[in-house]
Amino acid sequence: MVKVENLIKNYGTVPALKGISFNVKQGEIIGLLGPNGAGKTTTMRILSGFMPASSGTAEINGLEIHENPLAAKKMIGYLPENPPLYTEMRVKDYLVFTAELKGVERKKIPGRLDYVLESAGLKDRRNYIIGKLSKGYRQRVGIAMALINDPALMILDEPTIGLDPNQIIEIRSLIKNLAGSRTIILSTHILPEVSQTCQRVIIIAQGQIAAQDTHEGLQKLASGKTRIILKTQGRQNDACSLVMRIPGVNDAVIKNDYIEITADSGVTITPEIARILVNSAIDIIELKTEIATLEEIFHKITLEEKL
Amino acid sequence: MTAPISFRSIYAIGKRELRSFFISPVAYIIITGFIFISSYFFTAYVSSTNQADLSGTVNNIAIVLFLILPFLTMKLLSEEKKSGTFELLQTSPVTPLDIVLGKYFSALLLYGLMLFFTAGFPIYLEIKADPYWPVIAVQYLGLFLTGSAIIGIGLAASAFTENQIVSGIIGFSISFGLLLISWLGTQTTGLVKAVIDELTIINHLDPFVNGVIAVKDIIYFLLWIVFSVFLSSKAVESQSWRS
Numbered sequence A: 001m002v003k004v005e006n007l008i009k010n011y012g013t014v015p016a017l018k019g020i021s022f023n024v025k026q027g028e029i030i031g032l033l034g035p036n037g038a039g040k041t042t043t044m045r046i047l048s049g050f051m052p053a054s055s056g057t058a059e060i061n062g063l064e065i066h067e068n069p070l071a072a073k074k075m076i077g078y079l080p081e082n083p084p085l086y087t088e089m090r091v092k093d094y095l096v097f098t099a100e101l102k103g104v105e106r107k108k109i110p111g112r113l114d115y116v117l118e119s120a121g122l123k124d125r126r127n128y129i130i131g132k133l134s135k136g137y138r139q140r141v142g143i144a145m146a147l148i149n150d151p152a153l154m155i156l157d158e159p160t161i162g163l164d165p166n167q168i169i170e171i172r173s174l175i176k177n178l179a180g181s182r183t184i185i186l187s188t189h190i191l192p193e194v195s196q197t198c199q200r201v202i203i204i205a206q207g208q209i210a211a212q213d214t215h216e217g218l219q220k221l222a223s224g225k226t227r228i229i230l231k232t233q234g235r236q237n238d239a240c241s242l243v244m245r246i247p248g249v250n251d252a253v254i255k256n257d258y259i260e261i262t263a264d265s266g267v268t269i270t271p272e273i274a275r276i277l278v279n280s281a282i283d284i285i286e287l288k289t290e291i292a293t294l295e296e297i298f299h300k301i302t303l304e305e306k307l
Numbered sequence B: 001m002t003a004p005i006s007f008r009s010i011y012a013i014g015k016r017e018l019r020s021f022f023i024s025p026v027a028y029i030i031i032t033g034f035i036f037i038s039s040y041f042f043t044a045y046v047s048s049t050n051q052a053d054l055s056g057t058v059n060n061i062a063i064v065l066f067l068i069l070p071f072l073t074m075k076l077l078s079e080e081k082k083s084g085t086f087e088l089l090q091t092s093p094v095t096p097l098d099i100v101l102g103k104y105f106s107a108l109l110l111y112g113l114m115l116f117f118t119a120g121f122p123i124y125l126e127i128k129a130d131p132y133w134p135v136i137a138v139q140y141l142g143l144f145l146t147g148s149a150i151i152g153i154g155l156a157a158s159a160f161t162e163n164q165i166v167s168g169i170i171g172f173s174i175s176f177g178l179l180l181i182s183w184l185g186t187q188t189t190g191l192v193k194a195v196i197d198e199l200t201i202i203n204h205l206d207p208f209v210n211g212v213i214a215v216k217d218i219i220y221f222l223l224w225i226v227f228s229v230f231l232s233s234k235a236v237e238s239q240s241w242r243s
């Protein structure tokens, strides 16, 4: 549903994205996880059509966002990091305005308004002036805005940032309820947030994707295990059993064209792998450790919530 | 981006802008101030000349426009940028031209309302004497076009900065500059003078004040409007702004 290929973005001479590629399937909730300044907002701003990438493409249902901006934007509901609210407006007026702006058919607007007020838990706040709402409620108004055009894809940039613990819990369950057939991409710098809300996580650091995995895979990474990717010229089964004999290696699994090795971190294991394989005349195409960078990243990501 | 404009989007953006003008006290202050100052000029002019004529008042109102309209236009695009709502506009299925035209028409409508409130002046003349209405209509057309150009310039200024004050000062300086250069025109000769005279706003308003509609003057104002709207739309499109 979403196909991002080799996005590069430079702000002047500052590189913010250095080649980001990922895919998202319909109905998936994926989390963009990364420390501050990683490039999450930049990625989302490109995906939402706010600004063009320096190079690379982003497709939504086959439409490239900067080639077909109007058609692509109609399918998106985007909540920026700072909710774009007109604080002097009333909640319902704001939502009607955003519906008009997003090209929702006139006769469908009342129905959509009721639906998003209900979904975002704003029914009893519909006549409030936005500026008088609490931060949590403003965030709900932002989510209602992103939902008003019944988007196939929702892009939520740090939807729980700056909220208090109760509000965070509420917003997270709200986001989960929005899923269904909708695709959701949300960003966060808090690890437990993705494990609670998302099915898959893309870890991004310094403008690059450091890892993509499911919640379980991530836990493995976060639990002091090193993940090593090994590509050989054939003989994958032999390679697996050889590698398994190395002390410190916990597991070696064949995945398509590569072998994923899980090992205790802290031990430098790649030279040993190389030696054993070469001795058995298995050709190595690629051998790389993923944890080296990940450990640094996890160091910067908030591992636990400060509640 | 060559997508066509959407009247629905322009209408939605313009309507919201107009509403926000009237939610804040700014619109009321500007309108009241404008009526107050122009009434002063009208009374002063009529009581000193004792004629059923608006031309002196129209000239004075024109000067007031240069001072007051920048307050109307300074926030148009800069405030959206500052508060982050620009990100909503930019990620909605609307074109830069939709955004800019919505803003432009909202300010124009508010200005139209301001002019409407001065209708009391010719009506007063009608009650007291016998003014020549066709000339008054032409004078109002001149005022409307002058204001439309100043609003266009102010809009363009607001497209280039997220700082309202800077936006206001730039808009004011450019339009007031187009007024002040009339003085330069009197100090120069030949081609330079001809160019400066053509650039000066007031020289194109004068024929209207005298009850004359010339195509060249209308084109002058239209050029400013089209140029400003185009420039604003390019600024919105370019995304060169830092956030």
Ligand SMILES: Nc1ncnc2c1ncn2[C@@H]1O[C@H](COP(=O)(O)OP(=O)(O)O)[C@@H](O)[C@H]1O
Pocket: A011, A014, A015, A016, A034, A035, A036, A037, A038, A039, A040, A041, A042, A043, B242, B243
């Ligand atoms: N408008 C901008 N101008 C210049 N640099 C920017 C701008 N926006 C972001 N950056 C830089 O790009 C990098 C990525 O930022 P961002 O995408 O906001 O990261 P994140 O959302 O993950 O915190 C950072 O180094 C940031 O300083």
Ligand SMILES: [Mg+2]
Pocket: A037, A040, A041, A042, A081, A158
């Ligand atoms: Mg960010």
